[in-house]
Amino acid sequence: MRIEKGRANKITNLAEAVNRYVFDGCHISIGGFTMVRNPMAAIYETIRQRIKNLHLYAHSNGQGVDELIGAGCVAKLEIAYGGNGRFASTCVRFRKAVEQGTLPVEDYTNYQMTLRFMAGAMGVPFLPTRSSLGTDIIDKWGFTEAMRKEDPKIPDQKLIVTDNPFNKSGTIPKVVLVPAINTDVAILHVQKADAQGTARIHGLTFSDVEQAKSARHVILTCEEIVSQDDLRADPDQNQIPFFYVDAVVPVPFGAYPTSCHRCYDYDPAYLNEYLKSAQDDTLFAAYLDKYVYGSRDHQAFLEQIGPDRINRLKADPRTGYAVGLDRR
Amino acid sequence: MSAYTQRELMAIAAARQIRDGDIVFCGTGISMLAAMAAKHISAPQSVLFFETGAIDSVLEEIPMTVADSRVMFWTSVNGSLADAFATMQNRITGSHVIGILGAAQIDRFGNLNSTVIGDYHKPAVRFSGSGGASDVASFVSRTIIFMQHEKRKFVPKVDYITSPGWIDGPGGRGRTGLPEGGPFAVITNMGIMYFDERTKEMYLGGYYPGISPRRILDNMGFSVDISRAAEVTPPSDHELRILREVCDPQRLILGG
Numbered sequence: 213m214r215i216e217k218g219r220a221n222k223i224t225n226l227a228e229a230v231n232r233y234v235f236d237g238c239h240i241s242i243g244g245f246t247m248v249r250n251p252m253a254a255i256y257e258t259i260r261q262r263i264k265n266l267h268l269y270a271h272s273n274g275q276g277v278d279e280l281i282g283a284g285c286v287a288k289l290e291i292a293y294g295g296n297g298r299f300a301s302t303c304v305r306f307r308k309a310v311e312q313g314t315l316p317v318e319d320y321t322n323y324q325m326t327l328r329f330m331a332g333a334m335g336v337p338f339l340p341t342r343s344s345l346g347t348d349i350i351d352k353w354g355f356t357e358a359m360r361k362e363d364p365k366i367p368d369q370k371l372i373v374t375d376n377p378f379n380k381s382g383t384i385p386k387v388v389l390v391p392a393i394n395t396d397v398a399i400l401h402v403q404k405a406d407a408q409g410t411a412r413i414h415g416l417t418f419s420d421v422e423q424a425k426s427a428r429h430v431i432l433t434c435e436e437i438v439s440q441d442d443l444r445a446d447p448d449q450n451q452i453p454f455f456y457v458d459a460v461v462p463v464p465f466g467a468y469p470t471s472c473h474r475c476y477d478y479d480p481a482y483l484n485e486y487l488k489s490a491q492d493d494t495l496f497a498a499y500l501d502k503y504v505y506g507s508r509d510h511q512a513f514l515e516q517i518g519p520d521r522i523n524r525l526k527a528d529p530r531t532g533y534a535v536g537l538d539r540r
Numbered sequence: 541m542s543a544y545t546q547r548e549l550m551a552i553a554a555a556r557q558i559r560d561g562d563i564v565f566c567g568t569g570i571s572m573l574a575a576m577a578a579k580h581i582s583a584p585q586s587v588l589f590f591e592t593g594a595i596d597s598v599l600e601e602i603p604m605t606v607a608d609s610r611v612m613f614w615t616s617v618n619g620s621l622a623d624a625f626a627t628m629q630n631r632i633t634g635s636h637v638i639g640i641l642g643a644a645q646i647d648r649f650g651n652l653n654s655t656v657i658g659d660y661h662k663p664a665v666r667f668s669g670s671g672g673a674s675d676v677a678s679f680v681s682r683t684i685i686f687m688q689h690e691k692r693k694f695v696p697k698v699d700y701i702t703s704p705g706w707i708d709g710p711g712g713r714g715r716t717g718l719p720e721g722g723p724f725a726v727i728t729n730m731g732i733m734y735f736d737e738r739t740k741e742m743y744l745g746g747y748y749p750g751i752s753p754r755r756i757l758d759n760m761g762f763s764v765d766i767s768r769a770a771e772v773t774p775p776s777d778h779e780l781r782i783l784r785e786v787c788d789p790q791r792l793i794l795g796g
Contacts, residue, residue, distance in 0.1 A: 245592060245607035271621065272607070272671050293671030297568050297605025298792070302668045310666040319655060322591060323625040323675040330622060342629075344674045346716030347651075347701040352660045373717070386717030415612040416592045417620045473609045480604075531600065533609035539792060 221407045222460045223437065226509065229459035230257045233397045233429045234266075237287070239365050241269040241329070241393070241427065242276045243400035243420040244470060246297040247478045249413075250276035251401040251433050253466040253510035259283040260504060267365070269393055271325035271419055275470050275483070278303035281315060282496055283504070288355070289315055290393075292322040299483040304490035318354040318370060324390045326419045331392035332426025338372075340387035345373065350388065367391035398427035401467045402452070403475060405434040409457025410443050412450045415473030415532065421451050429458045433466040435475050463510055465522065476525040477534035482517070544775050546729045547794055548783055549748055550686065551577055552775040554640065554727045557684055563587045563637045565628070565676055568605055569793055570686055571640035576602075576787045581779055589627065589637070591672035593619030602792045625672070628679040629719075639676040639683040645698040646687055648742045648762050649712065650705025650723030650735060652677065653698040660700055670702050677703035681721025689728040694760040706740035730756045732772060733764065741765075746772040 234240060244250035255276045258266075265287040270277050274296030280286050282305030294306040309315035320328070327339040344350055353370045360366045372389040379385055400420050404412040411432055413420060424430050432452070437460065443450055466472075469482035489499035507513035514522060528535045547570065554574035558564055560583040564575040572588075576599055579586050588597045590606045598614035612618050628637050643652035644667055654673055658664035677683055687693055705723045706712050713722060722740075726733040731747040743765040747753050753766040775783070788794045 246605040248605060248607035248609070274605075291669065293668050294666075295568075295668035295671065297603075297608070299604065302666065307666045311663055313662065319669050321670045321674045322621055322672040326621040326625070342717065342719060343625075343678045344670070344704070345678060345718045346704045346707050346713070347674055348655070348660065349670060349674055349702065352700065354660075384717070415609060416594060416607060416618050418592060418607065419621050421620070422622070471609055473612055477609065478604070527609070531609070531613050533601070533613075535601070539604060540790070 217458065218455045219408055222409050222457060223407050224459050224461060226253060226257045226433065226461045226463060227261070229431045229461050230254060230261055233431055233458060234258050234263050236263055237265040237267070238396040239267040239269070241395050241398045241423045242273055243398070243418065243423055244276065244467070245272050245416070245418045246274040246295065247299060247470045247483060249401055249467050249472050250470040251399045251466065252276060252468060252470055253463040254399045254401070254431060254433050255279055256504050256507070256510065256513065259285060259500070267363070269325070269395060271322045274300065274303050278305045278490065281305045281309050282490060283500055286315065290318045290320060290325070292320050292325045296483065299480070300487055304487065305496070316354055316359065319349055320390070321349060326422060327390050328393040329419050329422035329426045331390070332394045333422050336392060338389040338391050340389055342384065342387060345386060345388060365394070393426055395427040397429045397431065398423040399431045399433070400424060401433045401472065403435045403472065404438050404443065405432050405460050406438055406440045406443050406454070407460060408440065408454035409452070409460050410440070410450055410454045411452035411457070412443060417451055424452050424456050430456050431459045431461065432457055433461045433463045435464055435466065435472060437462045465514055466510060468514065468522070471533070474527050474532040476527055477537055479521065479525055480537070480539045481521065542777055542780055544780055545794065548780060549775055550727055550729060551783060551794070552779050553732055553772060554684055554686065555581060557725050558583045558586055558638060560585045561636065563589050563627070563633060565589050565591065565637055565639040565680065566606070567640060567642065567673070568603070569642070571642070572599070572603060573783070573787055573793045574640060577779070577783050580782045580786050589624070591621060591624045591676070593621060593624045595619065595627070602788050602790070604792070625675050625679070628676065634679065635681055637680050639680040640686070641673050641676060641683055641703060642686040643673070643703065645693055645695050646685065646726065647695060647698050647705070648764065649707060649709060649740055650685065650726070650742065651698055651701045651707065652685065652703040652705065653700045655700045655702045657699055674703045677705065677723070678718055681719070683723045685723055685726045687726055687728045689730040689756060689759040691759060691761045694762060696762045706735065709740045710738065712740070730759065731769070736765070744769040746770055748772050749774050
């Protein structure tokens with residue numbers, strides 16, 4: 213199905229890509245980590261299109277996950293960490309939703325979520341690990357059996373502890389089997405892509421590559437579209453082959469207010485203001501009205517922030533971040 | 541000797557636990573600071589290492605998250621989450637990794653809760669969850685834990701075991717199938733706790749200047765052996781200078 217459009221020119225605009233591949237009730241994962249390289253432009257577009265009932269998977273995505281939850285887009289969440297680094301030790305809208313009982317959550321670990329995406333990418337039903345043996349991550353389930361039965365995309369069991377079938381030496385008696393994740397769509401923000409969707413990520417890749425390969429459809433937003441020759445002259449630096457990708461959308465500052473290595477830093481002022489708004493339902497509604505619903509698209513959103521503030525975030529070429537940025 | 545804050549003492553106390561040549565797994569916040577301080581003071585060969593896949597980072601500025609561009613600078617390799625957790629279990633590198641963690645609750649065996657207060661299905665307070673903490677606590681042979689000394693945090697039974705310590709005492713990890721090793725020090729705002737080799741129970745190893753073992757017990761929800769406790773050496777001028785001028789001049793982690 214995706215192979216048919218393998219070599220097509222996939223460049224499109226964000227409203228079109230989100231409208232086409234993100235749908236009510238879909239299983240979705242987003243790339244990045246805490247306040248780093250989240251596909252924020254696509255997340256804001258998803259909120260603007262008022263797409264609901266998402267079944268969201270993430271390992272440690274902070275800002276993107278929290279905004280989707282806060283905007284009421286998420287029905288179920290499978291996650292390892294709902295925090296935003298030093299800007300929120302626990303993401304506030306995530307915390308509120310769980311404490312109010314409106315958001316069923318299944319807790320895993322970062323490594324387990326990575327292995328789950330990897331299993332999906334490999335086409336196997338599970339992978340083994342020794343992580344979290346003896347803990348409540350194994351014993352306590354957030355999704356009820358009924359919820360698991362109702363949706364064929366959710367595995368029957370959260371995790372399974374089993375004897376190691378290769379235990380000849382006796383050193384590793386037990387393993388935990390983690391179930392594969394196979395999403396409907398993964399959304400990633402990368403630094404460079406060509407029109408076919410070959411992608412280059414600078415800096416840490418987190419579990420973005422595994423996420424792309426475990427999804428039915430992939431939306432890539434990118435800082436810049438480059439020529440195929442540019443990417444293929446140095447192919448060792450590319451991580452995602454074109455045939456996984458369905459849509460390529462150029463969105464400069466598409467991860468803002470999160471950071472994008474070698475391009476720009478996270479915006480401390482924005483994240484601090486967000487944190488303040490997130491504490492209060494009225495302030496949060498006003499936040500969404502002003503920045504998300506009040507912006508036609510990401511470009512209009514960036515114009516609200518203003519060029520001075522954006523320019524201060526630009527990465528220094530030596531280090532890949534904004535040296536000396538006031539991050540209090 | 542100069543005056544110092546509690547947070548500075550905590551960072552230095554943890555830094556002193558790091559051995560030269562250790563591969564130091566750091567979380568966000570004070571653990572990064574401790575690892576940086578150790579590297580500049582007593583463990584120059586140690587390797588700063590993050591669950592996001594950054595290996596041997598040069599931290600010219602304090603990262604605000606383990607995914608920060610600042611951890612990606614001048615590394616040996618920028619890998620992925622899958623690489624990072626493999627490094628902790630690899631038969632060559634695994635035994636050199638030391639983990640630094642924090643939590644909302646801890647019990648006498650060093651089991652940690654960073655998920656919920658109250659019932660898991662109807663939590664009074666929800667925290668971030670494991671992230672990589674449970675992975676680290678499962679895989680790594682030595683972990684240091686940062687805690688605040690309060691009765692509600694040192695509890696007889698944690699509300700949710702996010703990260704495994706010594707489980708229920710001697711042989712506990714083996715019975716659940718976990719690798720050997722486990723927590724070895726708890727650094728708090730009042731002192732340092734270690735775990736008894738035989739019983740795997742926490743005991744008071746050190747108390748900070750001006751803080752009595754009695755006061756520490758008053759801030760715990762369970763009692764521990766204090767007979768082995770000695771006063772912790774305060775930070776030296778050299779240690780403080782490195783911490784303040786080299787590691788965190790903006791006081792992003794050290795605070796005011």
